[in-house]
Amino acid sequence: MAAALTGCGGGGGGGAEVADGGIGDGATGTTTGGAAPSTSNPRSSSGELLSGTGYAFGSRLDAYAAGTLVTVASPQQMDDTIRRCYDAWKRENLVRTDNIAPGGYVIKFANSPTVRTVSEGMGMGMILMSVMAGHDPNARTYFDGLFKVVRARPAYGPRQPALMDWRLWMDGRSGGDGWPATDGDLDIALGLLMADRQWGSDGQVNYKQEAINTINAIKEWFMYPDGRLRGRPSENTSRTSDFMFGHFRAFKKATGDAIWDAAVEKQIAILQALQANHSPGIGLVPDFCKDTNTSPAPSPGRNPGVGDGTVTDGDYFFNACRCPWRYGSDYVMTGDERMREICRKLVGFLQADSGGNPGSIATGYKLNGTAISRAYSAGGIVGPVLAGAMVDPSFQTFLNNLWSWNTNNFTTHYYDSELQLIPMLLASGNWWTP
Template sequence: MKRRIFLHSGSAVVAAAVTGCGGGGGGSDAAVAGDAGTAVSSAELARNSANLGGSTGTPSTPSTDAPAPQPQQPEQPTSNVPGIGYPFGSRLTPYVAGILPNNASNASMDAVIRSAYDRWKANGIVDVPTVPGGKALRFTSSYITVSEGMGYAMLLAVVMAGHDPNARALFDALLTTVRARPAYSIPTHGRYLMDWRLTANGSSTDAAGGGWNAMDGDLDIALALLMADKQWGSGGSWNYKQEGINTINAMKAWNMKPDGTTKGLGTPDVSRTSDYMIGHFRAFAKATGDSYWSTTVIDRCYWLINRMQTVYSPSAGLMPDFIVQTNTSAPVPSPGFMGDGVATEMYYYANAQRNPWRWGTDYVLSGDVRWKNVVNKMMAFFKSDTGSDPARTATGYHLDGVAVSRTYPDWTSKGMVGPQLCGAMVDPAHQAYLNSLWTYNANNFVVSYYESELQLIPMLVASGNWWTV
């Protein structure tokens, strides 16, 4: 286990980040020995140091809400860019449910996002010395990138086409790196998965990623590939759709259990809650024709999260970074050191903080009320805990709602605040808080890795600019 310390500039706050071990892998149920056998961490930044698991349970029947009134309902397309199927700012498909900020116009939100994206790209996108034509989203000076970052960058590039004239070239350069660095330790399926961490010069080594994959990175990469097919078609140098399907099928074989549970690598009965990317699973089912993703997987994810909220966080509605004992009928929060290999895995922390983004996004696109209900519990807690002031958000929470640590006014974890944008979108009861969240993120955007992406992508969703396949 390797630890790194990150100092946030302009602040006395120091956040410890951990590399090496977190429930992103898959494979056989037999544990793999050694460092290469520990499951991989991919939420790498701002972890100061803490699982649940279980059997199938009884899934709930999906239901949908009728679209709620939206004062800032996305308008009809205003541009028609040749060669681009869904240009940024066009809002071709209004969301089916939820609300949008009503304290900012579409034009002003788009201006904020364009500026933030340009800053993000200038700061984070770098050439990969050992991959001709390859680019990456910079991680640290020691490791040029992680697969999680590559997934974020590919999603941003595909959605920002229409603003960024070089979006497709950037996307292809990122994909070049992804495919040049496969998860070489995974038999058969590894060529369609990415080695989760690369060295400073962009090479793969046993001491860096070890040739294992991190599921969250490959999940975003797969969705980005499907979106690229919708954006540009698959008639160029890359067949985006087929590449996406290849990665989806590889994850099903390596990262998933038959009952729909995501699994760890060395510890397959560990499941990371932020891997429950519900909207991705719907897209995978549509692309592959495999209902496993849209029924078995989503139902299983809901059962696990509902158990976490009901049994372990009835007042706050939170969930831990990791769930363990998923091979039993009574999964529990991690006691620590079983997913990322850190002591904070039982908390709502650097992994789980992404959940309002993933689930709020799915709700506004699908209308599946199960995920509205899950997120509503969390948002009610956050409003109460912060007094509806996003700047008062803690850097992490015990499942009973007690803060792990608070650092404001010196520093507020943008990665803990940004995803709440999507959470607040699920119900008109959160309108005032959603407005505050938009203002906070627009005025406090940072370009440092992980926090930047956890602000920028939710801002795209909150502005009405997100779409799926």
């Protein structure tokens, strides 16, 4: 996995090349980065956040409920770093695709000669555009362009119009046999809710209604009535990085549907069982787990019905590596102690194994703590740990080291870059939920 490294820390600029068909508008915008959290946040009389009230990057309108913050850089320094990294990411990955939808954009799938995009990239791109409004004056145009492609390529055509075909070939045709992907659609739905708060829903796209359409389709397609996710074709199989607790809570707020409360409870119970029974004293979780209805266990490798069909399906690898970000962000926003404990175990092992040096975190682990590879340091593995390290003050030095490592080793290539940039937003105090 080659990666073009772009140091975004200090005074260095993001020197990524402009991709073929990519966006290199060089927009810088103006914000008051580093502002203290505001005590007056626009809300309705019932306390709900108001649609279209805006959330400029760097404004830090919503204080975190819990967690430890980076101390090795000031808020202004962190904001400047994120601006540079975001601009470098956008130049490399945002591509105009009128052949799929007029005015459409995609987040390109690395440097693949055959795959144009995947739904997980589209969802993360929509989230980034929502958060970076205020810095990027074209963020809404890009967001709407991404959404055009999402709806232009629905899963199974008209059968699932509110879910996206998970992979598209370079010419825009389906490359995934029409299947939707849980992670992609979950992020797309959250991005739409964030867009509703950022810009309101009275423009060309009714973001709130489109979000609800996708949320309801996720419930129908990806969930059991008891709130468990089903992320693979086989029954009672899930992917641990699909356990996006902050998303579930936002979906409950948007729809009032109690199934999203059940989703939080069921997925927490699955994680607790996996850590206790399959990674005791270590706390790692597998890419995929089976038997979620009885006794959750790691998926066996090379079984495409119970995972991706790779030898690492039951390991902490390039799916589960997202978990510290997904779980840590929920603790920071809610203070749920169960999430703190799950994340504390996982990050505690990574800190101990690496000696507190992010560059020594292995590229994947068996659940017994054995490293899969130490040949190189992957941004997609290290980036999410930055978010996870926010859950406990004992990780303060590790947290600061993780911030420095990610800013000095930022990669603009797909997947690694998003898994560095979004946790950086959280660690800098710039994350928010709709």
